[in-house]
Amino acid sequence: MSRFLYLDNAATTKTAPEVLEAMLPYFTEKFGNPSSVYQFAAGNKSVIDEQRDLIAATLGAKGKEIYFTAGGSESDNWALKATAEAYAQKGKHIITTKIEHHAVLHSAQYLEKQGYEVTYLDVDEDGKVRLQDLEAAIRPDTILISVMYANNEIGTIQPIREIGAIAHEHGILFHTDAVQAYGHLPIDVDACHIDMLSASGHKLNGPKGIGFLYIRTGVKIRSFIHGGAQERKRRAGTENVPGIVGLGAAVKRAFASMEERTGKEKEMRDYLIGRVLEEIPYTRLNGHPTDRLPGNTNFSFRFIEGESLLIRLDMKGICGSSGSACTSGSLDPSHVLLAIGLPHEIAHGSLRLTLNEEITREDIDYVVESLKEIAEGLRRMSPLYEDFMKKQAGRASEKNR
Numbered sequence: 405m406s407r408f409l410y411l412d413n414a415a416t417t418k419t420a421p422e423v424l425e426a427m428l429p430y431f432t433e434k435f436g437n438p439s440s441v442y443q444f445a446a447g448n449k450s451v452i453d454e455q456r457d458l459i460a461a462t463l464g465a466k467g468k469e470i471y472f473t474a475g476g477s478e479s480d481n482w483a484l485k486a487t488a489e490a491y492a493q494k495g496k497h498i499i500t501t502k503i504e505h506h507a508v509l510h511s512a513q514y515l516e517k518q519g520y521e522v523t524y525l526d527v528d529e530d531g532k533v534r535l536q537d538l539e540a541a542i543r544p545d546t547i548l549i550s551v552m553y554a555n556n557e558i559g560t561i562q563p564i565r566e567i568g569a570i571a572h573e574h575g576i577l578f579h580t581d582a583v584q585a586y587g588h589l590p591i592d593v594d595a596c597h598i599d600m601l602s603a604s605g606h607k608l609n610g611p612k613g614i615g616f617l618y619i620r621t622g623v624k625i626r627s628f629i630h631g632g633a634q635e636r637k638r639r640a641g642t643e644n645v646p647g648i649v650g651l652g653a654a655v656k657r658a659f660a661s662m663e664e665r666t667g668k669e670k671e672m673r674d675y676l677i678g679r680v681l682e683e684i685p686y687t688r689l690n691g692h693p694t695d696r697l698p699g700n701t702n703f704s705f706r707f708i709e710g711e712s713l714l715i716r717l718d719m720k721g722i723c724g725s726s727g728s729a730c731t732s733g734s735l736d737p738s739h740v741l742l743a744i745g746l747p748h749e750i751a752h753g754s755l756r757l758t759l760n761e762e763i764t765r766e767d768i769d770y771v772v773e774s775l776k777e778i779a780e781g782l783r784r785m786s787p788l789y790e791d792f793m794k795k796q797a798g799r800a801s802e803k804n805r
């Protein structure tokens with residue numbers, strides 16, 4: 405029987421059945437516009453506010469601090485561009501990192517074109533921001549620090565509490581892209597001094613095209629979409645009621661099951677990491693060994709092209725993703741893998757497998773056996789590997805002489 409193993413949960417997740425079920429009535433009988441005055445639609449206004457309160461409670465925030473958006477990318481764009489504009493009088497310097505998602509990086513680059521200055525912090529070899537680098541980058545005109553909670557490629561979790569404390573001490577706003585972390589790790593916006601936080605429904609078994617931006621009371625931020633009075637006049641447009649209800653159901657599910665679910669993921673993650681590093685030679689793990697997302701694994705295989713690996717895994721029914729971007733027409737490997745110091749050729753041989761709680765030990769065994777076979781096959785075809793093995797053999801015989 406042919407297998408199908410979806411191991412790309414950092415790219416997107418399956419919508420949970422209870423999420424879909426919660427959404428359905430809002431496509432059918434409960435289709436009213438929440439802004440309408442009649443009874444029939446009024447219920448949709450209150451159901452939105454219920455989701456706001458539910459989400460706020462998971463963060464230690466207030467309902468009115470949750471603004472629904474069309475997903476993580478929009479939340480990131482809003483957080484950066486609109487605060488930059490609102491605080492331009494105070495200064496035009498922003499600090500972020502080299503390993504952010506492109507929704508943050510490209511927003512920052514856009515702001516540079518608008519006359520803002522951006523410092524992109526380096527990270528260490530595990531992908532963590534160094535606090536002393538952050539301190540050193542702060543200037544009197546710094547208005548915003550944006551550091552992701554956990555990285556989508558290598559899974560590294562940042563020292564968010566410490567970063568927040570530094571931002572707070574200097575009176576600088578702190579935004580975090582928590583798209584990979586929210587629903588997978590506990591988050592407390594007060595303890596971490598987070599002023600803005602981005603999250604997305606489809607990364608936690610919710611629907612695509614819905615997310616939110618948490619904006620702490622008192623933060624001046626410009627409206628992102630102008631029009632009607634929705635989202636306290638800051639993000640106009642008729643609310644995506646089914647999406648918001650689906651997001652709420654996904655959040656409820658994610659927080660109720662967090663401990664058990666992530667416990668299973670961590671166990672399978674560490675089993676996969678252990679076996680791959682032990683059984684496939686010339687392989688390394690990318691990202692922090694312990695401070696990493698529960699379901700994230702990211703490996704580099706020397707003498708192997710990530711794209712070829714993906715294609716062969718696909719033939720075995722395994723969906724993964726690669727750190728190289730050949731398919732998108734670019735020859736540059738992932739900016740994250742380069743930022744942790746990998747040389748191009750090693751970054752090109754990278755593979756990200758991101759698990760969910762359904763993965764079993766037997767599934768992992770199948771993945772490891774498949775990887776071993778594929779890696780051997782690809783290396784046999786690699787002239788670089790052949791050269792390397794000849795040199796190794798030469799060295800060994802010299803030693804024996």
Ligand SMILES: *Cc1c(COP(=O)(O)O)cnc(C)c1O
Binds near residue numbers: 555
């Ligand atoms: C997926 C992702 C985003 C983008 O979210 P969308 O809802 O797909 O727009 C932003 N940041 C990170 C870290 C992500 O993993």
